[in-house]
Amino acid sequence: MTTPALPPELEHVATIVVDVAAPQEVGHTPGGRRRVIPITGGVVTGKLSGRILPGGADFQIIRSHTFTDIHARYVIETDQGETVYVENTGIRTGSAEDIAALAHGKPVDPARIYFRSYPRFETAAPRLDWLNTHLFLGTGARYPDRVELNFYLVR
Numbered sequence: 001m002t003t004p005a006l007p008p009e010l011e012h013v014a015t016i017v018v019d020v021a022a023p024q025e026v027g028h029t030p031g032g033r034r035r036v037i038p039i040t041g042g043v044v045t046g047k048l049s050g051r052i053l054p055g056g057a058d059f060q061i062i063r064s065h066t067f068t069d070i071h072a073r074y075v076i077e078t079d080q081g082e083t084v085y086v087e088n089t090g091i092r093t094g095s096a097e098d099i100a101a102l103a104h105g106k107p108v109d110p111a112r113i114y115f116r117s118y119p120r121f122e123t124a125a126p127r128l129d130w131l132n133t134h135l136f137l138g139t140g141a142r143y144p145d146r147v148e149l150n151f152y153l154v155r
Contacts, residue, residue: 010137010152014046018074018147020058022105032069033062035103039074042146048131050078056086058147062103065096070117082125088138088149090117102142110141110148119151 019041026034036059042052056074063069070092076084092099094113101108117138121131135154140147 018042115140
């Protein structure tokens with residue numbers, strides 16, 4: 001019998017505050033209620049630091065009154081001028097009342113919402129190649145004008 005491997009450790013890599021504009025409602029599609037939330041900028045602090053470039057978006061499908069699929073795509077420019085493409089896929093769940101409040105731009109205590117993601121990074125910057133070759137997990141909190149994320153390297 002083999003001994004199971006120890007669970008991986010998590011190392012905090014960055015805190016990201018993403019500035020967002022008002023959602024663009026596509027409507028009820030076969031997959032659910034589709035929304036696109038423009039990303040207008042933001043700040044990245046931590047081992048990875050810089051800013052979020054305007055032009056990205058969060059493509060959401062609200063599958064039910066309590067469950068939302070999230071798929072954001074945007075670019076980080078580091079303090080050294082390197083660029084990093086980010087695809088952050090996840091889920092956000094909570095009570096029907098809390099999810100409705102978020103959808104209408106109202107504040108909800110982040111402790112009442114389960115918001116988890118798995119960001120993937122792509123960069124041509126040699127200094128940041130470790131972003132290309134590792135897995136990451138994220139936690140998030142949605143506010144009326146921004147999303148706050150914490151990304152962790154899975155060791």
